[in-house]
């Protein structure tokens with residue numbers, strides 16, 4: 170990012186001010202200096218927030234893969250682009266160079282083309298975390314097809330609804346997937362899903378587990394066989410700035426899936442710029458993000474952002490606890506990882522284990538550690554800081570969304586002083602505003618409100634696939650003229666932001682607005698508590714009251730449950746006030762979570778309300794079986 174590296178705090182403020190005063194000039198400079206284009210734009214940004222119409226770099230011509238691959242070949246062709254770490258530590262890891270990745274992408278783009286895929290066609294991808302996943306996404310981008318990655322853990326029904334929503338012409342999957350000690354049969358899930366889909370003409374199957382699979386004559390083909398035969402030359406498709414790059418369905422929403430559409434130029438510029446600055450990436454670093462590529466974090470910060478910057482990015486196939494709960498720490502030590510980016514849910518689950526698992530590893534290669542996906546509670550922040558960062562690595566608590574394409578609010582490492590549980594300051598070009606429920610802007614500091622963004626940034630999703638009206642209604646009507654994030658935030662005395670959670674997680678008890686996240690934080694500080702979730706339920710006198718679902722650590726299991734309840738409420742009372750005490754506490758063995766680790770509060774709310782029917786589609790949960798248990802043991 171020539172000329173756009175943020176060097177120190179005054180420089181941040183200077184860049185920030187420039188970006189707000191003249192966003193066009195700011196983004197024009199970044200786009201101009203750091204990317205390769207076939208043709209320049211004639212307008213940096215054009216927007217109408219009421220109609221939810223936004224364009225960036227209008228009429229520019231480009232292909233993101235030129236920026237991810239081609240331009241690196243002459244200077245870092247032999248450099249490792251991808252380090253692939255398999256599920257089983259006994260299996261060899263792979264180092265794939267930029268030139269080898271380029272070759273594989275070209276051959277795969279030829280395979281897709283020969284199978285009839287053209288610019289604009291949608292290709293659904295249902296693959297484990299193997300190198301081919303990155304290769305097929307880039308191959309789609311290279312030929313101009315729109316990829317839609319579906320997390321390879323979703324059920325057949327969830328797959329079918331996504332395939333049908335985007336009208337995919339092709340599906341790419343594998344014969345199976347290794348997850349810890351399990352083998353998942355991906356191909357039969359796809360077979361079942363496709364019984365309900367009319368648009369898919371071909372299924373390409375990547376070999377991974379050597380499972381026996383059914384191959385449907387004329388529809389299904391082994392990728393390997395086709396790949397071997399094709400040429401390694403491919404002429405890159407020239408894309409318009411606003412041509413679709415990918416569709417990604419957001420997790421955890423009710424009803425019809427929401428296919429967020431990202432387009433070529435703005436997404437490229439935004440992920441490239443934010444990756445470089447937020448992770449302080451340097452040429453010989455080894456960067457690792459533990460997310461699944463099936464989520465936006467994986468798209469932007471395993472694949473596109475790192476490759477745009479010529480980085481070495483780790484792709485890990487397995488899970489944090491296999492074969493032992495120190496797998497993450499072992500991988501950091503093995504590959505000398507310099508940036509480690511993970512989620513609070515992973516941090517909390519590993520913090521439950523003995524600290525010896527992490528302390529015994531040499532993590533001295535680490536320079537920056539990061540968190541994303543949900544608010545990171547105080548306890549988890551400190552554990553991450555003490556045991557993983559060893560008090561030497563800044564923690565970048567990065568707030569953003571599938572819809573935002575890239576990181577929006579985050580410390581810049583070695584620049585922004587961090588503060589536990591705070592995402593701190595907006596990145597240049599991002600204008601957060603806090604709004605009250607009457608649609609007035611809340612100015613000043615030490616205030617809380619609904620988090621909106623005033624001005625478009627290049628990475629913003631342009632629409633919901635096939636439903637622009639829904640896009641407009643969801644994001645641009647609650648607070649006219651602004652993008653509404655659905656999150657609440659607090660702005661402290663120096664202007665730092667702390668994301669307090671989804672605004673729909675606020676419960677009003679006897680007229681007091683209580684955010685559930687801070688209550689959970691204080692419960693989690695109880696030595697016997699591993700994790701908790703609070704929801705509201707109707708109460709005759711208070712309007713709403715609080716219901717807590719609490720997971721105990723093993724050490725807490727044997728304690729007297731009634732005493733524990735009293736202690737938990739005393740803790741809340743001490744830290745927040747008696748008003749925040751829980752009316753009901755149910756001890757549970759797990760919480761319903763989405764695949765990206767978010768608690769499905771919608772389900773807990775229904776259980777707390779006593780509405781035990783019609784939970785909607787729970788097949789996309791990580792642990793659907795827990796719902797039954799919680800339901801039966803409801804108080």
Ligand code: 6R9
Pocket residue numbers: 419420464465466540541542543544545566567568569570571572592654655656668670671765
């Ligand atoms: C990137 C991603 C978006 C929602 C978002 C917010 C929550 C993400 C956070 C955070 C607090 C952070 N969220 N990062 N909350 N602090 N650092 O997670 O995208 O899956 O679309 O979720 O996640 O509630 O609105 P997505």
